[in-house]
Amino acid sequence: MTENTADTAPDLDRLRAGAPPRNHDARTIAALTANPGCARRGVLDAAGVDKDAVARHLGFGTPFGQSQFALARGNAFEAQVKADGCAELLTLLRDRLGLAVAEVFYDDLAVEDGESREARHARTRRLLARALDSAEGTLFDHPMLRLDIAGHPAYLEPDVIAFQLGGRFHVVEIKSFAVVDGQAEPEQVAAAARQAAVYVLALRRLVAELGHDPARVAHEIFLVCPEDFSNRPSATPVDVRPQLAVLERQLARLTRVRDILADLPPDLSFALDEGLGDAVRAVGARYAPECVSGCEMAYFCRDEARACGATGVLGRGVRDDLGGVDTVGAALALARGTAEPPAELAETAALLRTAARLRREALGGAA
Amino acid sequence: MSPDLPPAGVEALRTAVRRAVAAGDRTDARRLRAELRAAERARDAAAPPPEHVPRVPLRERVHRVLALIGVPAAPKLVGAVHHAFLDGPGLSVPRPADLRRAEERAFRSAPDARPYYVCAALTADALTPARGLLALSTWPPETRMIGPRSARTDFLTAAVRVAEHAARLGPDRAERLLRRFAANIPGAAAGGVGTVDAAALAEAARAELAVHAAADARDRARAARRAAARLDAAGLLFGARPAPDRTHGVAR
Amino acid sequence: MSVLSALARLEAVDAGRARPLATVRHCHLADAPLLMVPLRLAGEAAAPLAVLLGTDRADPALLVVPQPRNRDLRFAFAAELAKVVLEHVEASRGAAEPLGPGRDGEERVRYTGAPQILVPNGGGAAFLRLLGRSTRFRRTEGPHAVEAAVPALGRWLTWFAERRDRPGSSLLLALTDALRLHWATGQSALEDANLAALLGWIDPPAGLDGPAAAARAEDPLRCPPAGPATDPTFDNEVLAPAIAAWDASGGDPRAEARLRAALESQLVPTWDAAWHAVDLLRALPPGASVADRWERDRDAFTLFHAGFAEGVPQARRDSAVAAARRLHRLERAQEEYDARRAFDDPLVMAEYRLTGQAFAGTVAESDPTRLDESGKRPKLRPRVRIATPDPVRLEPGATVCSADRPALKGRIVESGAGDVLVELTGGLGRKLVPEPGAVPAEGDRVCFTSVVPGSFGPARFPESADTPWTHGGPPAEYVPTDSDAAEEWS
Structure with a gap:
């Protein structure tokens, strides 16, 4: 684990743009285990970026706080x-x-x-x-x-x-x-x-x-x-x-974060300036509704996911039911038969078309 | 539904405070909170709450309690014993560190000018002040050393002293305190539900004390010898200075 | 989740408004339900802070615990709450209608009504369960005595909470659950737990679409949480100073009025939202089996009410046999509930059509007088061939019944692409010629399904006294103890 540290540490420090790394406690470390597939969260956490400050700067502060x-x-x-x-x-x-x-x-x-x-x-x-x-x-x-x-x-x-x-x-x-x-x-x-x-x-x-x-x-x-x-x-x-x-x-994955860093722009930094939004968007997120309970970036990512019509905002269950179709628009196009499905989605498309017909019938053609 | 709705100004300020808190703006929140309190005071403009002036100084009260139980104790126990046996309501003891700091200042400016000081108990391994405990300068040094068994022996000793005191005075006000001791000492809750027999409690506490006493006394005596060899007069009472925090809350 | 409901969510995103998941109402709504909006003190299991409640939307009652850490005030609150709930129970029961003698020869009755409690969300229902648990073991004499109404409240709330576990019961309804049964929003299930956001999608205020209305509902300053948890900034900036002021004033009525006003400000928006939800649900026509399920609720109510005076508080935990029996009952109720809803509602039946357990189409051929003469005596066995575009997954030999007329039964003879042959076996009358209209004619729209309401086997469990030793042996009858009464409830 330590051999990676030497390579990634300078990069990670640069990502924070000179700000000190944020302190971890058991709660924040435990939170690292939620949504392990999210590259954005992986990079921000590995670099010790103050996600709360980032989210607030972007206008998506989370009303965390305890009574x-x-x-x-x-x-x-x-x-x-x-x-x-x-x-x-x-x-x-x-x-x-x-x-x-x-x-x-x-x-x-x-x-x-x-x-x-x-x-x-x-x-x-x-x-x-x-x-x-x-x-x-x-x-x-x-x-x-x-x-x-x-x-x-x-x-x-x-x-x-x-x-x-x-x-x-x-x-x-x-x-x-x-x-x-x-x-x-x-x-x-x-x-x-x-x-x-x-x-x-x-x-x-x-x-x-x-x-x-x-x-x-x-x-x-x-x-x-x-x-x-x-x-x-x-x-x-x-x-x-x-x-x-x-x-x-x-934790092992966080130390391998350099694999993710390798694909990012070399001058990327999360300084709290006007370039912050683009910098954050440069690292892909995997938003799921559960993020809201554990990640300061959640409302920003939700907004982004909604804006691009990601099916993930509706929950993992919905995404699974849609057989991995990523966007609302694509799924609806398949359901309405306005798009030709690629071969691997033929079965999903058929199911969606039937579902659409059944809903139409039951709702008296209103849908 | 309410005959006494607060003026809109107060409500607006209250919302503004919550807005600022939710946005993480501490400076704004503090400023707005001050305005809000001022507005509330202006609204109420009633008689201020009566100032509570204790007749006996706090350190004297703490001294009386500690003298009664005879071992280092945490503020909560000090308060509970005060409530049980001494006049007046429960004692709200400030943080031990604050109280000790004031005592230390007094001691350093004029050593031994007072008959007693409310001082620290020292950890046996590092001779630093043990967290959250108050002790008396008049006790022998080994009483103020805290080894690994001392928290327990002091708890049991306090139980014996409180039980004996309660037996002399009648246990009425000490009931709650005695119950708490009895619940956590094996064989002490011999009486029926709801009542504690002070004599049985003292006996049970002594029985467990016998298990730990010799080893605890040995640890404490050894620590006291080390303290005498290493610390000056102030250090003996208030503990070795802990190493300062150099990191300022930033992990490096 | 299912593909059908997932699709409904997509449609909702697309439309910026919720889309229907049902064409009829699947829960019962009483004429005068008791709506309760409870709030709990943060950090405590079941320390009540306030509740806004009543059956008249224009006139809610506000009950408040000015200092939630004070045991006496909490029990005074519980006694007041008990008064309202027990009055509601008595006011709702109506007359006892005779049902004739039962198997043991005793006359049986059923009340024509039953009390219904509505809460904004699942958290509210869970809170009532804990409130029931924390009050039902209280003693009315000796040390820590409370008013007699307090343990009675506890037993009733416990009963409501236990009935809520039963699928299809409408005695205690969480409005978010009820709404989600009938509408799909363009947000996740997690976000649907916010009543105001859910309503925003279903019926947004003028000038807003679903997403905008839901976003507004997520701001705790504009739209206080529907409880039982309060907003932390409300706790820290409003509630804590108000409680402290009440404490300092020694219970001054002015300080109490301010505290009540603060709590009321958090409750009234939810009160209004909850009635809005009731209006939306009432606007749906009830499903055909809703009355049956409410009748089961009335049965349960009649039984509990009749035994209340002699009864003891419900045990802390079920015995092994009781737990197994209960689980079996719940599974059975779930199956029946799902099936009955499908027969009531073509949109629910569509779920089964999508998975191939049902199909609908047009009768292409009908042989209504066909006789099966392979046995000793000829039997009437009409056959219908149905053209259907549905993805049928029923093997030959599978028994099916008609969705429109469940008495009409049959079995699959063959099933190919776009076409199913069904032999009818029941619901035709007693003669060798079918009753007129019993057999679907060519060109009729029909729907058949393998789903059968009430297909679950009967329960066979040992009597409580015969609990096997592997399950702890026969349970001791639960008797409340001193320590139950002494629980501090904080």
């Missing part, structure tokens, strides 16, 4: 579970996993504000190295982890806890959405699993760097959420292997 009520609730629940050396979490692990009473080690790897991230990362390394050698230590709070994103180290300041049990580490992620009668909202669980996978991966890389088997970091994480409508925490094991696989594939 202070949601933030407050999340912080309060986490503080409660972690209070007094994770007293509630210990109780939960004792009840749920039979954790021995003597296992009460709690190391807060975050120290005070103002300490550098390198220093904090060094402390995390030191304490985890000791824990790996001695198998001593139970809860490691706020580990400062590092993950290379397209050759740039990104520091992760997880609020998660690395929990050691029998020589194996588990990531414990605390989330404030409720698990009611054993069920939580699937999207929220999926998002939590994607983020936890980022921590598992970063922790595995660290364990490997320290000369240990990365498998000492379990692929099973513990999701700690409020139970039912109370503030009582509950722990649910979640297997994040699928999320890990996607994440590793996508």
Whole structure:
């Protein structure tokens, strides 16, 4: 992976036109795994371009933002579970996993504000190295982890806890959405699993760097959420292997972004000036409606896709039903029989023509 | 439906604030928010809310609580104990780092001029201030060292002290606090649903404490010796200075 | 998704307006449904913030929790909400019509009406389910006691939510779902979840086309979200200061009025949009089987209502047998619902014609008096040859029935390009000559399909008490506990 870095890094820096690369966190890294086929997103993310600023400059800012009520609730629940050396979490692990009473080690790897991230990362390394050698230590709070994103180290300041049990580490992620009668909202669980996978991966890389088997970091994480409508925490094991696989594939892909760069104009840059729109359009996007929930560029890409009549704006299902016909105009021409289909689309065209006839008949010729 | 619709100016400003926030324009949002608050104040022009003046200074209240529980504690526990045993409503303790910074300034300008300082607990491995904890300068140094087991032993020690204090005073106001301790200490919730027996709680906490106490004391004593050898007087109370952040939020 | 509905979306893009997916209405609309627009406090599972509700569009009631973190205020809200919902239940039931004795000899009745609840979207329905879950186990005496109406509300909301899982039930309708059943827009399903955007495509305001109206609906400042989630900038800039002001004022009525006005401003646009949706749906003629399905809803309502007084709150989780039985019932209801809709609506039947499970065409030859004399006794077996351009995928021997008259049954004899020979086997009368008009004549338009309403087999499951040990053994009857009552609900 590192050999690519040397080649692509200068190109990527040029793409940002001198702006510093944007900071990644687990959420933004997890978001990288959405829509892996999108070259535009791949290039912008690999270069660490501030997509939010780009989208705003182009007039398509996304109204992302969180309610202070949601933030407050999340912080309060986490503080409660972690209070007094994770007293509630210990109780939960004792009840749920039979954790021995003597296992009460709690190391807060975050120290005070103002300490550098390198220093904090060094402390995390030191304490985890000791824990790996001695198998001593139970809860490691706020580990400062590092993950290379397209050759740039990104520091992760997880609020998660690395929990050691029998020589194996588990990531414990605390989330404030409720698990009611054993069920939580699937999207929220999926998002939590994607983020936890980022921590598992970063922790595995660290364990490997320290000369240990990365498998000492379990692929099973513990999701700690409020139970039912109370503030009582509950722990649910979640297997994040699928999320890990996607994440590793996508991170490897980001480092190979030079294949995409090779096809782009050599002087391309995403400086926030009047050339920005053309620069962004020079890299092909693969817009899908799901982009709106995870990518700052989504409204720009949607507008572009709509303007050129892409069937993808109607959803992947519709696109699949249309047998891969890319534009609304082409599909309608096939349906109305005003265009001769190429051989590979003959079947799709026949189906569309029948569908059009059936709709016409049922609607009394109105369609 | 509402007899008291706000004047259009307030509504227009409120929409403008949301517009600016949605557009990511922080400067505009801040300016408009200030205008909005001014407009709201002008509208309300009623009596201002009464100023709350605590009779006892905050540091003194924190001192009383810490002296009662005898171990380093987080603001939340300090507040809860204050509410349970000392007069007045819940104590809203500022961020420990802020409170300690003020104490450190006082200490450095006139060392040992005060009978006590609200100071830091130190991490045993790095001797830096342990995050989110408050301690007292009058305690022996090893009490202020935080080893890997100390969070637990301090929690259990606090449980014993609070339970004993509650047993003396009658547990009425401490009920909530005792329940929280009892829920997280094995064998402590011996009483029926809803009530906690303070004596049973203290006994259960002591039982678990016995498991960790010797090893914890060893870790703390060792850290205290290292601290005495490496740190000056201020450092002993407020911790070794952490290395400053050179990266300014930019990954390189 | 299907090619047919995909095509409808393309047509909608082309026209700049939604295109129909149905020619009749497939859901029931009560004369006086209870519309509820609920809002939830962000970050909480089921902490209600406000609800605008009522059966009269000109006179909605606004219920508000001025401080959603206050347990007492939440239960006071739940009690007020319960009053409205329980009144609606009683007001909707109508008279009990006698149905005659059942198999066990007991007299059976069915109410002539049933309560219907409408919510703007699926999120609103999910919120009512959680609200039901969070209130139905509450105790009315002892510690944490609440008003008796609160657990009753919980049981009713839970019942509504469970009925909504049943395909074709109209007791609790999410309006976005109902609209999407009848119209295709030129945007994605994800964007259709926004009621105002969906309406913008179906019936844009004067001077706007679908895309422009939908774009306007996506601006939370012009068009507040239809809930239960609120817009974050509303939370941060309007709601939080208003709640703080109410707190600081010690419950001053002026502060409360302001809070209510703020919440009302977020709810009224959705209230209007929801009634707009109701108008659009009402304008469609009801499908032939809608009344049957509503009758099943009335059956379920009558049963639940009759057992309510003696009943206990629904269990937190189904037992294994109950879960399997329920799944079976739902699958069966889905099949029947899909089939019945096809018989009601040629545009739905077109889906089956496109996949080859149905075909329509003109009768080219008809032999109405043909007899099959291969057996001991001759049987009336008329044959019709139908010319059809449809892509038929029915093998010889497949049983079919007529879409217009399902009693007319037959089987495929041969099926070639553009032409199908059907032998009729039922729905002809009892004699050796068919009833007049029973057999389609030459030149008639006909449609035959292999889809049969109610073709699903009957359920065979062990009684609850005989649950196999592999499925946890017989379930204990669910009894609400102290901890249920003590849940903090936040």
